[in-house]
Amino acid sequence: MNGAAVVSWGKRFVRSFGLPRIIIALFLLSLFILAPFAGVNVGTSLSDTLNRFGMNAIMVLAMVPMIHSGCGLNFGLPLGIIAGLLGATISLQVNIPGPASFFLAILFCTPFALILGWGYGALLNRVKGGEMMIATYVGFSSVAFMCIMWLLLPFNNPTMVWGFSGRGLRTTISVEGYYLHVLNDFLSIQLTKHLVIPTGMLLFFAFFAFIIWAFLHTKTGTAMTAVGSNPVFARASGINVDRIRTLSVVMSTWLGAVGILVYQQSFGFIQLYMGPFYMALPAVSAILIGGASVNKASILNVIIGTFLFQGIVTMTPSVMNSMIHTDMSEVIRIVVSNGMILYALTRKTEAAR
Amino acid sequence: MKMGRTLLIRLSAVLVILILSVVLFFIGKSHTVLVDNKTVTVEGREIAPLKLVEVSVSKQGALELTPRDRDKFEVTGQKHRVTVTYTDDAWNERTITRSFTVPLMQDMVMVLVPALVAHPEGDQALWLENYEAPTYAVTMSESDEVVTDDMAGLITGI
C-alpha cells in the first residue's frame, strides 16, 4: 500500500539528487565493498581518499563564490593557482624553514591573488554570458605566460633553480624542509596501522568552509546570491552588480591560491610550468558531482563532491587493477569527470540564464 | 512515392561506396614480394641457385641476385608479373615472365627464383610460397609505454 508513496519519494529523491550523482555514489560504494575481495586494504584506501579530499577540497571550494555570483564554473582556476605558486616560490626564496614558510606562502600569495583576481573579475564583467569559455582561456594564457616568467624571474634559492645554469626554476620543487606535511601531521590520528586521519588538513578546510558559509550569510553574501540568481532584480534593489561579481572572482582566485598551497604541503612538491594547466577540470567536476549546478552551489556540494570524486580517483586504479588486471581508471576518470560537466552544462533549467 | 525514391537513392549511394571500399581494399592492399635465389627442393629434386640473375616484379626496377641472395619488392594489388633474366649454360640470355596472384590477406610471399627457372611453365605453387615473417622481427618493442597525457596542450611543436 505504501509502495506508490515509496516510489514517488524515490523519484523525488532521484530528481533532487540527480541520477548521475546516485550512479557515481553507488559506483564508489561498490568499489569500497569490492575492495577487500580484491585484496585492497580498505584502511589504506580510506586514508588515501581522506588525504586527497583534504588536498583538493579548498580548490573545489574556490568554485563556490563565482557560481553564487552567476559567473559560472571557474575554469580560470589556474589563475588562482598561479598566485599560489608565486606565494610558494617567494616563500621558499625568503628561505625560512619549517611551518612558518607555509603561512608566509599564504601571506605572499594574497596580494597576487587580489590583483590577478581583480583584473580577472573586471574582464569577466565585460563578457557576461560568455564567462566560462573566456575563463578557460584566461587560465591557459596565464599558465603559458608564467612559463616564461618562471624562466626569467630572478629566483636564486639553490633548491629551486636548475643546478647547472643557476637560472630558471625547476619544473618540480620539493617543499621538504619547508612546509611538507605541516597540515597533514598537525594533530593527525593514527587509527589503525593503515588508517591515518590528516586532522590538521581537514580542520584547515573546515575553517575555510565555515568562513565561506558564514560569508554567504552576511549582507554581502546574500547580495552575491541575489546577483547570481537575478542580476536585473539585484541591480534594481541597489546592488552594485559588477562590484559584487568582482569580489566573488577575487575570492575564488584567492581560495584557488590557498588551495594549491594545501595541495603542495601534502603532495610534497611545487609543480610549475604546465603543472596548473588542467587543474580546473577536476575541481569543476568535483563540485558538480557533489550536486552543484552552473548557478547553484553549497558547501555541502563541495564536501560530497570532493569525497566522491577523489574516492573514485583513488579507488578505481587499485580495485580495477586487482580485479581485472587492467588499469582503466584513467578512462573512467576522464569519462566521469567530463561527463559530469557536460551533464551540468546541458541542464535545461539553467540554460535559461 | 517521393520518400521511396530518396531512400532508394541513398541506399544505392551507400552501396556504391561499399563497392568502392572493397575495390580500394583490393587495389590498395600492400604485399611484400621476396625474391630468393638459394637451393630449393621441388618435387623431391634439389635445384641449385643461379650464378647471377636479374629479377623484377611488375614495373619496378630490376634487382640482381647472386646465390643465397634475398631481396624484396613492395607492391600493391594482387596480380603481378615477375620477370627473371639469366644466362643459361650455353651463355644464352633468357627471360622468363610469369604473372602471379597474391592471396588477398597475405602480407608476404616469396618467389623462389631457381624453381621458377627450372619450371618456367610450372604451376604457380611450385615457385611461389606464402611467407610469414619470424615473430622476433615483428615484435619490436621499443616504447610500449602508453602516454595518454592530456597535459600536452600546445607545448609540443607541430
Place this chain on the structure above:
Amino acid sequence: MTLNATKGQKLLRFLANNTVPILFLIICAFGIPLSGYSANYLVSEIIIRLVRNSFLIVSLLIPILAGMGLNFGMTLGAMAGQIGLIFISDWGIVGIPGMVLAMIISTPISMFLGWLCGKILNMAKGREMVTSYIIGFFMNGIYQLVVLYGMGAVIPIRSKSLVLPRGYGIRNTVNLIGIRKSLDNLLMIRILGIPIPVATFILIALLCLFVLWFKKTKLGQDMRAVGQDMEVARAAGIPVEHTRILSIVISTVLAGYGMIIYLQNIGTLNTYNSHMQIGMFSVAALLVGGATVAKANIRNVFLGVILFHLMFIVSPMAGKNLIGQAQLGEYFRVFVSYGVITISLVLYEMRKKREQAEAGLSLAAAQEVEA
C-alpha cells in the same frame, strides 16, 4: 575635410577589425630577422603548414555560419579519422586507395559523433563553445576506451606491430609509412627549389569551392538564418535544431578528412595525443587570420595558417638568439596562441554586448517616436 575624416574612420575601423592579424604581423616582423631563417626555408615551411592544416581549419567554418561558434568538437572528427587510419594501417592498405578507404571508414563514425555532438549542443544553447570543448575531452575518454582497451581485444587487429606487447590496445605511435605523403607526392612541382604538393592544394581548393557553394544553397542560407536569430528562423519555418545538428555533422566529417590529410603529411600518428592538439591549433590559427566567433571566411583560414605558423616556426629560434633559450620562444608562442584566442573571445563578447545595447536603445527610441 569630410573626405579625410571618413578616410581616418575607415582606417580606424580597418585597424579595429583586424587587430589580431596586425598584431601577428608585427610579432612576425620582429621574429623573422631575429630567427635568422632564410626566406626560402620559411616559404617552404609555410607551404607545408598550409598543406597540413588548411583542410582542418576550413572544417570550422560551417558551424560558425550556423552561429554555433568555434567547434572545438572537431576533435571528434579527428578521432574518427585516426580510427580510419589505424584500420588501414592494420590491413596494410597503402597509397591513395588507403587514404580514400580511411576517409570512407571515418565518415560514418564522424557522422555519428557529429550527430551526438549536435544533439548535446542543442541542449546547451548559448554556451556551445565551452560545451563542445568539454565534449572533446569526454569523447577522448571514450576514444581511449575503444583504442586502448577495445582494439585487439574486441575489435580484431591483425598486425602485431600495431598492438601493445600486452596483447591489446594500440601503441603510442603508429607508423603511417604506407600513406606517408602519398597525396602530397602525387603531383609535386618545384618552384625555385621549393616543393609544392599541387594535388593537396587542388583538394583544398575544391573544399573551399564546396564551402562557397554550400553557403549559397538552401541549407547554407538556412544556417545563416539560424546563426543570425534562432527564433526568427524558427518562425520562418526552418527546422532550427536539425539545421544546427547538420552543421556540426558536416564540420565533423570534414575534420575527419582533414585529419587524414594532416597525418599523411606528418607520417606518424600519435595515437593518444594528435587529436587533442589539433582543435587548439586550428581554432587559434583561424582566429589569428582575423576571424571572429561569429564571422569567418576562407581568407581568414589561409591568412591565419600563414601568420600563426610563421610565428610558431620563428619563435623558438628567435628566443634562442635573443635570450639564449629556445624554451623561452616555445613558451612564448604558446602564450601568444592562447592569448590571441582569449582576446578574440573577449572582443567578440564585448561587441555582442554593445550591439545588444544599441539594439535595445534603437528599439526604445523607435517606441518613443511611435508614442
